[in-house]
Amino acid sequence: MYRVTGCKIINNHNIVLYRIQATKDIPKWGVTKGQRGGYIERADNLLNGGWVGGTAEVFGAARVLENAAVLDEAQVYGTARIYGKAKVYEKAKVFGEARVYENAEVYGNAEVYGNAEAYGNAEIYGNADISENAWVCGAAHVYENATMCGHAAAHNHAEVYGSAHLSGECSIVDVASVSENAIVQGDTYAYGEAKISGDAIVGEGHSLLRIGGNATIRTASDVEAYHSNPDIQPLIRYLQYVDEKTLGSFKLQVGLYNNMIRIVVDAPPQLIKELLAPAIRQFGMYYFIPGGWVGHTAVVGRMPHVGTHLYAEHGAHNMVEGRRALRNLHAYVNRKDFYATPIPANR
Known part of the structure; x- marks a missing residue:
């Protein structure tokens, strides 16, 4: 594959290196027979078909x-x-x-x-x-x-x-x-x-x-x-309340910016104003829904673990049927590895 020539240098580590020359073509690296390569200190620096080219050094x-x-x-x-x-x-x-x-x-x-x-x-x-x-x-x-x-x-x-x-x-x-x-x-x-x-x-x-x-x-x-790992039970209870008052006519949009979640309801404005909006404080959700209801939507933030989980389950920007999302959240909090950190298989 190569031979060591008589051309030698002393590199910046004060090591004597010898230039190599190809004894056959090496198509993968565009090397032709007779072409000079880089420098090695000894023969076992380069073995089994490898190549040292340019002015590269292996020592x-x-x-x-x-x-x-x-x-x-x-x-x-x-x-x-x-x-x-x-x-x-x-x-x-x-x-x-x-x-x-x-x-x-x-x-x-x-x-x-x-x-x-x-x-x-x-x-x-x-x-x-x-x-x-x-x-x-x-x-x-x-x-x-x-x-x-x-x-x-x-x-x-x-x-x-x-x-x-x-x-x-x-x-x-x-x-x-x-x-x-x-x-x-x-x-x-x-x-x-x-x-x-x-x-x-x-x-x-x-x-x-x-x-x-x-x-x-x-x-x-x-x-x-x-x-922090905020208790997500208040969110679950609030969503159950939304489910009850809208007769199941709500969805969650997941995968929003920074793992936020949007609640979207199909309900009369009066129901939202008189029941769903006041219930934000009633269920202890004001910190997580500070913007309240705007039209038919409310955005849940500051619960990144929940948003991350729903994102992983349903994908970015997907609209998930509300009761399905609730079932998913119930299963999530009941998992033995709830809040556990996944570790790559090859670590």
Whole structure:
């Protein structure tokens, strides 16, 4: 596949490296027989069909295996492993005991090190910094100046970017994102279409925290709504009252902004004014329905766990028949794992 030439350099780690030359075509990487590649310290840095191209460097006890490639000005060293069909290129660095494999790509000025892993179709680029035991997998993207450490994880189609920082045991999954200057830590689990941004600090001082649905977290007050678990029995009792007074002619619209819920009734305005509106205070729901009834609708907020659950069950912006929603909420509060934080299967 390649041979070591007599051309050598001393790199910025004061290591003597030798340039390689292809001894056969490698179509996957556009390499033709006789083409010169990058630099390695010793033969076992490059094994089993991998390639080091451009002026890339692989040294120490690092290995590039199988159909992987290290290209351009990238560096791989320490005891790092690049394998599968993984690709490290541009000015990226992978070192320590890090692993990049399957179809993962690390590029730009990104660094992956410590015991960190990138796999699946993950992409890490820009000035991203992945360290310690963090891992990025699935089709997740980590880029710009984002950092991940501890046992933090990003997977599925999650995105972590801006100057966001993930640490602890947190997981960002599905199409959730963390951006700008947000910090996510502890055992936080962000899923669904949740967006954490601004200067939000999520998970500080809390052992379990889940944020899902279409949550939008930017400030401390946004975070606090997810730290608390308000009693949803008043909401259930109020909806039962709405059901009774409208003879079942009501629906819930779920998946609204920040996991809010809209109650929509088919009832005369007088019934709404004389019965449903006053009952907001009667059932202790004023804090959650501060806007009261506007026409035939009332918006329920500050119960993100309920909104998240209904969003997961029924999808965004769906109109759910009221009695069906009530049955769903009864089942929800009776679950053994009520308010439990789901953990990814591969954690």
